[in-house]
Amino acid sequence: MARILLVEDHDHIARLIIKGLANAGIMADVVERGDAAWSAVNQITYQGLVLDRGLPDGDGLALLQKLRRAGVTIPCLMLTGRDALHDRVEGLEAGADDYLTKPFAMAELVARVKALLRRPSVSHPPQPFFGDLMLSPESGMACRGDEKILLAPAEMQILLALVRKQGGIVRRSALESAAWGFSEAVTPNALDVALHRIRRKLAIIASExxxxxxxxxGYALQKNQLV
Structure with missing residues (x-):
């Protein structure tokens, strides 16, 4: 299932969008502020971004510009109540891939998000790796040389968060957010179950x-001293 980040501070609108996207097979994590969106994008691999321009902590346009300057090429649909031509041009020049004014029909928003998700990535960043482990988020695989294992989506997001830290510690709450987003309720032991499966899979490919x-x-990936 595709996973996007929705940045929208109006609860009613956010719930409608979540429902509309879910009916189309698209999962949406929701945050209300630009600083939370910046943190989320740096923790989790999203396939798309739906960004409201008017946020409690600033202009969504500034957030998008910050993401683009940081090299984040995630496709972005910008939502706004501003429908003047110069506003649309301003949004597109800031790095938005599409621009939709409020009020909008849910069917149109869903269609535009689907179109964004079909677009090829602008750039192809190197596959994340640490030690002898390389991750391929697109295929859902983790590899050690020619040995490969298939990871569930939550397992991939957990490993991505750990690999990005390059041996550093990741808090339990950060791993839960990476695996299941900020709005999905999870059972208290869901992370423990996922970590157990990851340990077992790393052993299968004899990772160091x-x-x-x-x-x-928290948790960290460390080299096994016995290897």
Whole structure:
């Protein structure tokens, strides 16, 4: 299932969009502020971004410009109540891939999001790796040399968060957000189950890395000293 980030501070509109996208097979994480969106994009791999221009902590346009300057090429649909031509031009020049004014028909929003998700990536960043482990988010695979394992979506997001830290510690709450987003309710032991599966899969491909619980701090990938 495709996963996007929705940045929208109006709860009613956000709930309608979530429902409309879910009916089309698209999962949406929701945040209300630009700073939360920046954090989410840097933690989780999204296939698309639906961004409201008017946010409580600033102009969504400034957030988009910041993302583009940082090299984030995630396709973006900008939502706004401003329908003047210069506003649309301004949004597109800031890096938006599409621009939809409010009020809008849900069918049109869903169609535009689907069109965004069909677009090829502007750039092809190198596959994330650490130690002897390489991740391929597009195929859902983790590899050690010629050995490969298939990861569930939540497992991939957890490993991505850990690999990006390059051996550093990731808090439990950050791993839960990476795996299931900010709006999806999860059971208390869901992360423990996912971590157990990841440990087992790393063992299957005989990775030199092991998933370590750093007491009271979080989790990290570390090289197995016995390898």
């Amino acid at each position: 890395l092991q998933l370590v619980n750093i007491r009271s701090q």
